[in-house]
Amino acid sequence: MPGPIQSLTRAAAVLRLLAGGERRLGLSEVAASLGLAKGTAHGILRTLQQEGFVEQDTVSGKYQLGAELLRLGNSYLDVHELRARALVWADDLARASGESVYIGVLHHKGVLIVHHVFRPDDSRQVLEVGAMHPLHSTALGKVLSAFDPVAHNEAMDVERTAFTHRTVVEADAFEKVLEDTRSRGWASDMEETWEGLASVAAPIHDRRRMPVGAVGLTGAVERVCEEGEVRSRLVASVRDAARSISRDLGSSPF
Amino acid sequence: MTDVNTTDANTTDAHSSGPFIAAIDQGTTSSRCIVFDRDGRIVSVDQQEHAQIFPKPGWVEHDASEIWTRVQSVVDGAISKANITADDIKAIGITNQRETTVLWDKATGEPVHNAIVWQDTRTDALCREFGRNVGQDRFRRETGLPLASYFAGPKIRWLLDNVEGLRERAERGEILFGTMDSWVIWNLTGGPDGGVHVTDVTNASRTLLMNLHTLDWDDKILASLDIPKQLLPQIRSSAEVYGTAACTLAAGVPVASALGDQQAALFGQTCFSEGEAKSTYGTGTFILLNTGGQIVNSYSGLITTVGYRIGDQAPVYALEGSIAVTGSLVQWMRDQMGLIKSAAEIETLASSVEDNGGAYFVPAFSGLFAPYWRSDARGVIAGLTRYVTKGHLARAVLEATAWQTREVVDAMQKDSGVELAAVKVDGGMTSNNLLMQTVADFVDAPVVRPMVAETTCLGAAYAAGLAVGFWPDTEALRANWRRAAEWTPDMDAAARDREYKNWLKAVERTMGWLDEEN
Numbered sequence: 001m002p003g004p005i006q007s008l009t010r011a012a013a014v015l016r017l018l019a020g021g022e023r024r025l026g027l028s029e030v031a032a033s034l035g036l037a038k039g040t041a042h043g044i045l046r047t048l049q050q051e052g053f054v055e056q057d058t059v060s061g062k063y064q065l066g067a068e069l070l071r072l073g074n075s076y077l078d079v080h081e082l083r084a085r086a087l088v089w090a091d092d093l094a095r096a097s098g099e100s101v102y103i104g105v106l107h108h109k110g111v112l113i114v115h116h117v118f119r120p121d122d123s124r125q126v127l128e129v130g131a132m133h134p135l136h137s138t139a140l141g142k143v144l145s146a147f148d149p150v151a152h153n154e155a156m157d158v159e160r161t162a163f164t165h166r167t168v169v170e171a172d173a174f175e176k177v178l179e180d181t182r183s184r185g186w187a188s189d190m191e192e193t194w195e196g197l198a199s200v201a202a203p204i205h206d207r208r209r210m211p212v213g214a215v216g217l218t219g220a221v222e223r224v225c226e227e228g229e230v231r232s233r234l235v236a237s238v239r240d241a242a243r244s245i246s247r248d249l250g251s252s253p254f
Numbered sequence: 255m256t257d258v259n260t261t262d263a264n265t266t267d268a269h270s271s272g273p274f275i276a277a278i279d280q281g282t283t284s285s286r287c288i289v290f291d292r293d294g295r296i297v298s299v300d301q302q303e304h305a306q307i308f309p310k311p312g313w314v315e316h317d318a319s320e321i322w323t324r325v326q327s328v329v330d331g332a333i334s335k336a337n338i339t340a341d342d343i344k345a346i347g348i349t350n351q352r353e354t355t356v357l358w359d360k361a362t363g364e365p366v367h368n369a370i371v372w373q374d375t376r377t378d379a380l381c382r383e384f385g386r387n388v389g390q391d392r393f394r395r396e397t398g399l400p401l402a403s404y405f406a407g408p409k410i411r412w413l414l415d416n417v418e419g420l421r422e423r424a425e426r427g428e429i430l431f432g433t434m435d436s437w438v439i440w441n442l443t444g445g446p447d448g449g450v451h452v453t454d455v456t457n458a459s460r461t462l463l464m465n466l467h468t469l470d471w472d473d474k475i476l477a478s479l480d481i482p483k484q485l486l487p488q489i490r491s492s493a494e495v496y497g498t499a500a501c502t503l504a505a506g507v508p509v510a511s512a513l514g515d516q517q518a519a520l521f522g523q524t525c526f527s528e529g530e531a532k533s534t535y536g537t538g539t540f541i542l543l544n545t546g547g548q549i550v551n552s553y554s555g556l557i558t559t560v561g562y563r564i565g566d567q568a569p570v571y572a573l574e575g576s577i578a579v580t581g582s583l584v585q586w587m588r589d590q591m592g593l594i595k596s597a598a599e600i601e602t603l604a605s606s607v608e609d610n611g612g613a614y615f616v617p618a619f620s621g622l623f624a625p626y627w628r629s630d631a632r633g634v635i636a637g638l639t640r641y642v643t644k645g646h647l648a649r650a651v652l653e654a655t656a657w658q659t660r661e662v663v664d665a666m667q668k669d670s671g672v673e674l675a676a677v678k679v680d681g682g683m684t685s686n687n688l689l690m691q692t693v694a695d696f697v698d699a700p701v702v703r704p705m706v707a708e709t710t711c712l713g714a715a716y717a718a719g720l721a722v723g724f725w726p727d728t729e730a731l732r733a734n735w736r737r738a739a740e741w742t743p744d745m746d747a748a749a750r751d752r753e754y755k756n757w758l759k760a761v762e763r764t765m766g767w768l769d770e771e772n
């Protein structure tokens with residue numbers, strides 16, 4: 001029987017170290033605490049970071065436990081819980097905007113639709129809960145990719161199909177889109193996935209400020225956009241809904 | 255510099271310029287207060303749970319004082335979250351868990367005992383006694399109800415018999431009775447300092463003491479149950495100004511509606527025409543069918559009740575199928591079994607398997623309500639084999655809700671001749687996608703959820719708004735109804751029939767568990 005794999009043992013030690021009292025540690029502190037060479041510690045931290053188990057603070061450069069670890073542990077938010085808590089606000093967003101509303105989470109390198117509210121015009125519509133949408137071209141997917149490091153890695157890794165001539169597929173251009181998304185706090189999809197349809201989405205955070213999903217609306221480009229831009233009223237409504245849901249997630253479970 | 259993002263997200267929306275209507279929903283598990291705008295949209299919500307007290311098997315109590323504290327706190331919470339004042343609120347409406355019974359001291363406002371909750375079965379024997387040689391339908395013609403521990407009248411009698419000295423105090427006129435609507439309104443309008451002691455026709459229709467035809471207390475039944483009339487509140491319509499709030503941030507606002515929660519949901523779903531129905535999935539599940547001005551007698555295990563009465567307009571009646579245990583079974587899986595951490599996780603657990611694995615769960619925790627009305631029944635999990643996992647049980651839990659819906663829908667079609675084209679749903683369990691699909695599959699009809707899932711509060715708000723002229727008429731309210739989701743049946747008919755048969759076999763096994771003398 002082969003012995004334990006040394007690098008895995010070391011990676012486990014790094015995670016345990018970071019888990020102690022929600023600490024943020026710099027590279028040299030990690031290396032010193034575990035008696036590792038700096039280069040070795042760095043290699044382990046970088047691999048863990050790529051897997052989403054560790055995150056690096058952009059300002060201080062210090063490391064902390066990442067989103068993927070919480071996703072694995074049972075402390076991660078259940079998607080059905082997310083739907084239950086979002087219900088009131090998603091309904092209200094549909095009424096306020098007159099468009100259909102979706103809530104999506106990261107799942108198998110795509111966006112899993114966990115909640116859908118019909119456009120409030122009494123037309124025939126089909127419930128899309130359970131459908132998968134692409135990460136790189138939809139507003140929901142861009143929000144997840146911008147705010148969740150695991151989604152980010154997956155979106156960079158997948159083959160980014162050009163669904164329309166507007167789809168951004170090239171890596172640098174896509175990174176730029178995500179940067180813009182992070183800085184303004186919302187993303188749009190202007191006929192980048194489906195001809196004739198535009199959407200706008202914003203991130204939902206839980207009480208640890210973890211990005212747990214995205215909420216957005218989708219509608220005919222003529223209604224959603226004005227002079228090539230998403231109507232600011234709709235952006236405001238989507239962001240209000242995202243904030244309200246996030247606030248409700250901050251309270252204890254019922 | 256002021257940052258708009260730091261103000262409450264709900265108030266930055268354009269729709270939130272007043273005036274508003276507030277509604278209090280005093281429910282079985284929690285109390286909430288919601289502020290609505292003129293379009294029936296939610297401006298703010300506050301909610302708090304209260305303790306469930308289980309002193310013995312089959313007994314369920316609430317501390318009415320705790321409930322009143324929670325109600326005050328959620329009223330303050332919702333008003334402050336909305337960033338408004340009492341001046342912005344045109345009226346406040348009340349809706350409540352029905353039948354739950356409290357008796358209190360008129361002078362001090364102190365309850366004389368914990369409130370006895372609708373699910374409580376302690377009056378089983380008393381009800382059999384009241385049935386005498388006639389049986390559980392002794393008062394059905396007058397009240398529309400079978401003699402069952404579910405209703406308030408027998409609970410009053412139990413308190414009179416079991417709380418030391420209470421009967422004497424009641425006869426001296428020192429004690430007041432109320433369902434939760436009366437308790438909340440009396441306290442809200444001043445309590446010992448001039449609080450008004452009223453109830454509405456819908457709540458009164460759940461006591462077994464009100465005559466459906468006269469809409470007044472029935473002296474003959476009061477005599478049979480030996481309940482002194484001076485305990486009872488005045489019966490009023492569901493939408494009129496009863497008084498003015500004297501406390502909380504709502505002080506000064508007219509208190510203008512009261513409806514039992516299920517009737518409020520019927521109102522909130524705008525089922526204003528004969529033949530319209532709704533199904534509310536909460537602690538229990540209650541399906542109500544509007545029967546217009548007609549008092550329809552049930553021969554299939556439903557009950558006849560008052561739907562609502564707006565001011566001095568004619569009353570609207572309803573047929574009701576009451577299911578005692580649906581959401582509370584999910585809570586039981588969470589709190590007593592510890593199989594899930596939140597109610598919503600039941601869907602995650604149930605989705606981990608393809609089917610029920612042969613298991614059927616009949617949650618007759620309080621006996622069986624509609625369409626059986628068997629107080630001798632107790633819960634059963636049938637079909638267990640070594641194969642069954644907690645995932646299968648979670649499925650069986652959700653399927654129990656769907657099959658019970660099917661049983662009531664069948665009974666409703668028999669009694670009324672109305673074929674339901676679609677099931678209009680609301681309540682906390684409608685956020686469960688798997689459950690809603692299962693209901694569509696088992697009932698074999700589309701299931702439709704409206705855009706405001708909080709139809710109970712909305713109904714109370716609508717009634718209060720109508721009473722003060724905030725909304726002109728019911729037609730204006732109908733225009734607010736919007737479809738939010740629809741689930742279409744997708745199940746093979748033979749499979750459905752086979753499963754239904756299994757369910758009915760499991761139901762049979764619950765009956766007769768309790769012996770007569772218990």
Ligand SMILES: Nc1ncnc2c1ncn2[C@@H]1O[C@H](COP(=O)(O)OP(=O)(O)OP(=O)(O)O)[C@@H](O)[C@H]1O
Pocket residue numbers: 080084279280281282283284285351535536537538580581582583584585597598599600601681682683685686
């Ligand atoms: N996603 C879900 N899946 C299954 N059951 C759920 C889900 N979310 C909530 N529930 C159940 O729904 C019930 C709460 O719904 P709701 O608030 O409508 O109940 P209610 O009967 O109105 O409560 P109350 O009597 O306090 O007003 C609880 O019993 C809970 O277990």
Ligand SMILES: [Mg+2]
Pocket residue numbers: 279281282515536710
């Ligand atoms: Mg309720």
